[in-house]
Amino acid sequence: MSVKILSKSEAFYDTYERRPGSNKDQTHYCPGCGHGILHKLIAEALVDFGVTKNSIVVGPVGCSVFTHYYFNAGNFQSAHGRAPAVATGVKRSLPESIVLSYQGDGDLAAIGGNEILHAANRGEAITVFFVNNAIYGMTGGQMAPTTLIGQKTTTTPYGRTLENEGYPIGMSEIISQLASPVYVERVMLADTRSINAARKAVRKGIENQVEKKGFSFIEVLSTCPTGWKMTAPQAEEWIKTTMLESFPLGVYKDIADQVEPLILHKDTVPSRRVPKFLGLNQEGEGFDISQMKIAEDVDQEIKIAGFGGQGVLSLGVWLSEIGMREDLKVSWIPSYGPEMRGGTANCHVKLSRTDIGSPLVTHSNILIAMNRPSLEKFEADVVEGGVIIWDNSLIDIEPTRKDIRNMPIPATQIAKDLGTTRISNVVILGVLAGITDFLDPDVVQRVLPIIFKKKQLLSINLKAFQKGLELGRELAN
Amino acid sequence: MAKQFVKGNEAIVKGAILAGCRAYYGYPITPASEIAHAAAQYMPLVGGTFLQAESEIAAINMVYGAAGTGLRAMTASSSPGFSLKQEGMSYLAGAELPCVVVNIMRGGPGLGNIAPEQSDYNMTVKGGGHGNYKNIVLAPNSAQEMCDLTILAFDLADKYRNPAVLLADGFIGQMMEPVDFPEPVTEFAEKTWAVRGVDQDRRNLISSIELDPDDLERHNQKLQRKYEIISNNETRYEEYQLEDAEYVVVGYGIVSRMIHTAVDQLREEGVKVGMLRPVTLMPYPTIRLKELAEMDQIKAFSVIELSNGQMVDDVRLAVNGKKPVEFFGRMGGNVPSIKELVHEIKRMMRVV
Numbered sequence: 001m002s003v004k005i006l007s008k009s010e011a012f013y014d015t016y017e018r019r020p021g022s023n024k025d026q027t028h029y030c031p032g033c034g035h036g037i038l039h040k041l042i043a044e045a046l047v048d049f050g051v052t053k054n055s056i057v058v059g060p061v062g063c064s065v066f067t068h069y070y071f072n073a074g075n076f077q078s079a080h081g082r083a084p085a086v087a088t089g090v091k092r093s094l095p096e097s098i099v100l101s102y103q104g105d106g107d108l109a110a111i112g113g114n115e116i117l118h119a120a121n122r123g124e125a126i127t128v129f130f131v132n133n134a135i136y137g138m139t140g141g142q143m144a145p146t147t148l149i150g151q152k153t154t155t156t157p158y159g160r161t162l163e164n165e166g167y168p169i170g171m172s173e174i175i176s177q178l179a180s181p182v183y184v185e186r187v188m189l190a191d192t193r194s195i196n197a198a199r200k201a202v203r204k205g206i207e208n209q210v211e212k213k214g215f216s217f218i219e220v221l222s223t224c225p226t227g228w229k230m231t232a233p234q235a236e237e238w239i240k241t242t243m244l245e246s247f248p249l250g251v252y253k254d255i256a257d258q259v260e261p262l263i264l265h266k267d268t269v270p271s272r273r274v275p276k277f278l279g280l281n282q283e284g285e286g287f288d289i290s291q292m293k294i295a296e297d298v299d300q301e302i303k304i305a306g307f308g309g310q311g312v313l314s315l316g317v318w319l320s321e322i323g324m325r326e327d328l329k330v331s332w333i334p335s336y337g338p339e340m341r342g343g344t345a346n347c348h349v350k351l352s353r354t355d356i357g358s359p360l361v362t363h364s365n366i367l368i369a370m371n372r373p374s375l376e377k378f379e380a381d382v383v384e385g386g387v388i389i390w391d392n393s394l395i396d397i398e399p400t401r402k403d404i405r406n407m408p409i410p411a412t413q414i415a416k417d418l419g420t421t422r423i424s425n426v427v428i429l430g431v432l433a434g435i436t437d438f439l440d441p442d443v444v445q446r447v448l449p450i451i452f453k454k455k456q457l458l459s460i461n462l463k464a465f466q467k468g469l470e471l472g473r474e475l476a477n
Numbered sequence: 478m479a480k481q482f483v484k485g486n487e488a489i490v491k492g493a494i495l496a497g498c499r500a501y502y503g504y505p506i507t508p509a510s511e512i513a514h515a516a517a518q519y520m521p522l523v524g525g526t527f528l529q530a531e532s533e534i535a536a537i538n539m540v541y542g543a544a545g546t547g548l549r550a551m552t553a554s555s556s557p558g559f560s561l562k563q564e565g566m567s568y569l570a571g572a573e574l575p576c577v578v579v580n581i582m583r584g585g586p587g588l589g590n591i592a593p594e595q596s597d598y599n600m601t602v603k604g605g606g607h608g609n610y611k612n613i614v615l616a617p618n619s620a621q622e623m624c625d626l627t628i629l630a631f632d633l634a635d636k637y638r639n640p641a642v643l644l645a646d647g648f649i650g651q652m653m654e655p656v657d658f659p660e661p662v663t664e665f666a667e668k669t670w671a672v673r674g675v676d677q678d679r680r681n682l683i684s685s686i687e688l689d690p691d692d693l694e695r696h697n698q699k700l701q702r703k704y705e706i707i708s709n710n711e712t713r714y715e716e717y718q719l720e721d722a723e724y725v726v727v728g729y730g731i732v733s734r735m736i737h738t739a740v741d742q743l744r745e746e747g748v749k750v751g752m753l754r755p756v757t758l759m760p761y762p763t764i765r766l767k768e769l770a771e772m773d774q775i776k777a778f779s780v781i782e783l784s785n786g787q788m789v790d791d792v793r794l795a796v797n798g799k800k801p802v803e804f805f806g807r808m809g810g811n812v813p814s815i816k817e818l819v820h821e822i823k824r825m826m827r828v829v
């Protein structure tokens with residue numbers, strides 16, 4: 001198990017220039033370590049399938065943190081446990097490349113448990129190599145989730161116990177239970193025969209990706225003589241005599257032959273055509289502001305409140321949409337955060353000829369109250385001489401303020417008479433156009449079709465608007 | 478181009494796509510979820526990727542992967558989710574990968590609530606993860622700026638190979654305003670450092686590991702030089718009524734909109750007050766604040782935040798004891814009324 005052999009494949013760099021120090025020919029792995037063997041098997045397969053040129057290796061944190069010293073591929077170093085997420089981002093961006101995620105057992109089965117589970121469950125079209133050496137090699141031989149019951153490590157000095165740590169985790173068993181993965185196999189690196197079997201599994205995992213078959217997962221029982229405090233031959237023996245009991249070898253899942261190749265390619269829309277897809281049409285809607293009948297001086301601070309479902313938020317949005325086409329400055333902000341307490345929805349709308357500072361309305365000059373709690377809650381905030389429009393078909397009290405313009409409107413009743421209570425907010429819109437000087441009825445009637453695209457809806461809404469407009473004009477006189 | 482009445486959160490996504498972003502990885506959280514909704518709607522239409530990740534940790538690492546290939550990539554979240562992204566952001570900063578991360582701040586600590594706060598200033602501006610790194614941080618105060626500063630964030634991130642954060646609060650995310658969307662960005666500088674798995678970039682490496690202390694120190698020094706260049710070139714702020722001001726109120730994001738209104742009211746009363754609003758929080762307008770502090774005309778500063786007082790430290794560092802610096806903050810998702818702000822500014826005047 002010489003590590004020197006690595007440099008023979010063209011999927012490895014000739015010399016390991018990224019490795020610090022003077023030794024650029026050998027890997028940093030301990031003698032007898034399984035990582036080096038697995039590297040070699042992967043390199044061989046990349047060459048055999050002719051994909052060395054477009055392969056990307058995502059390395060983990062663990063003893064194999066330096067995959068980029070060796071693989072003559074695109075190289076990503078990732079955070080501890082996150083390699084499958086990084087590989088997801090890489091593969092989704094470069095669907096034609098061959099993306100390999102390489103992880104140890106601490107990296108994959110402990111800190112990265114969530115990332116591997118969901119990459120597998122999504123069926124990411126990547127190949128995962130999972131080195132199970134039943135220990136944290138890099139950090140000094142601590143327990144891994146795969147450490148065996150009774151196995152002594154630096155953090156289980158008396159041996160792993162069922163009571164304290166539970167059973168070792170079987171990742172192949174878990175991953176193979178998911179619907180998306182196409183291939184899950186557990187192999188070992190313990191002697192020539194088992195290495196040959198592992199070679200086949202590695203090839204299959206890479207071949208699956210070349211053929212766009214989806215997620216492949218190869219678990220490799222691998223020696224860590226240093227962490228296990230054994231000689232290399234002892235370590236190989238230990239895999240066979242002890243590890244195998246907890247981690248049976250075999251193909252846990254293989255449906256690669258039964259699935260169709262994935263379509264990973266995406267047609268990217270050229271930049272200049274993007275606005276169309278964002279709904280940003282080049283031409284305006286032809287509103288001629290010079291023809292509009294709106295006041296010279298607009299500075300409206302409006303609060304609209306009611307039960308959810310009465311359309312109070314929509315009414316605010318429509319007011320703003322209309323104001324925007326009248327070339328006013330507008331802002332809309334919904335009840336949000338602590339204001340939402342008490343079950344009433346409300347929004348703040350500002351319309352002005354000049355820039356709007358705070359979008360919040362603390363003192364409204366128009367309050368629209370569609371239910372009793374709203375009237376009670378916001379009445380006090382209306383400025384002197386302001387308007388309170390309230391739905392007297394639903395609210396059984398009167399405003400107590402005498403210094404405001406009191407405008408009871410049976411909006412819900414009017415809407416009901418027209419066919420549906422749901423258009424009470426449009427009645428109010430009409431009233432507003434009738435009593436104020438910042439809404440040009442012509443503009444409103446041209447904006448409504450933009451809002452209500454369905455013909456059916458539009459006609460009843462236009463009726464509701466007309467009703468409100470007439471009522472408003474009467475009240476204004 | 479077209480003017481649209483949109484939510485701040487939606488303006489971010491449209492801005493991002495106009496800026497050439499074709500990868501969005503995220504995890505839902507109020508009040509940032511509309512960003513994910515809009516990305517899910519539009520990304521597939523333009524041949525981009527939208528993926529709902531299993532966590533914010535996964536999402537930021539997917540961004541790491543996508544950004545490493547040279548793609549413009551982003552993620553968005555709100556405070557608790559932004560906390561989870563800190564590990565990944567440290568790696569992105571270390572590996573010098575450009576990306577855009579949006580934080581629509583909400584009330585904390587812990588689960589807190591979904592109402593607006595500005596309590597992630599320190600985490601965002603000082604670098605919330607481990608190591609000697611900084612994010613570029615932009616603080617929009619309108620739906621228009623949600624779009625414009627997102628585009629700028631992508632440009633700066635690419636230019637400096639650094640994560641850029643759009644730091645806003647729940648109000649700006651939820652607010653609707655007309656947005657004039659600009660023309661799409663069509664020209665992008667080549668990313669010679671990216672790893673695409675092709676021959677030309679074989680020498681490139683996406684990594685943040687540097688074993689040798691001297692190498693790592695050199696890398697860190699390089700990062701610090703980069704932050705200095707960013708400070709020299711990219712500091713942006715807005716001034717309002719400062720020409721003859723005697724009192725300076727400092728606030729960013731939604732608070733700057735409130736201060737704007739309070740300043741108008743006070744000016745009507747004849748009070749000579751003005752506002753300095755940092756648009757970039759990293760880099761911070763330290764030099765401008767220092768200049769103001771040295772002016773005889775200026776008597777005092779007041780900092781308003783929706784927090785326990787985080788940005789105020791940067792104002793104090795800049796003012797360096799030359800003038801009094803007062804602070805007023807609300808927390809928990811409460812926002813001050815204009816009346817409160819007027820009162821606070823008058824309190825500052827009494828201090829002098």
Ligand SMILES: Cc1ncc(C[n+]2csc(CCOP(=O)(O)OP(=O)(O)O)c2C)c(N)n1
Binds near residue numbers: 063131
């Ligand atoms: C967030 C984080 N926590 C902890 C570590 C420390 N650490 C580095 S490698 C490692 C365990 C590696 O074990 P494994 O994945 O089994 O790889 P091996 O070395 O055995 O191949 C740990 C805990 C880290 N780098 N990052």
Ligand code: SF4
Binds near residue numbers: 028034138
């Ligand atoms: S500590 Fe173990 S896993 Fe790490 S290089 Fe040495 S033998 Fe291999």
Ligand SMILES: [Mg+2]
Binds near residue numbers: 104131144
């Ligand atoms: Mg291990």
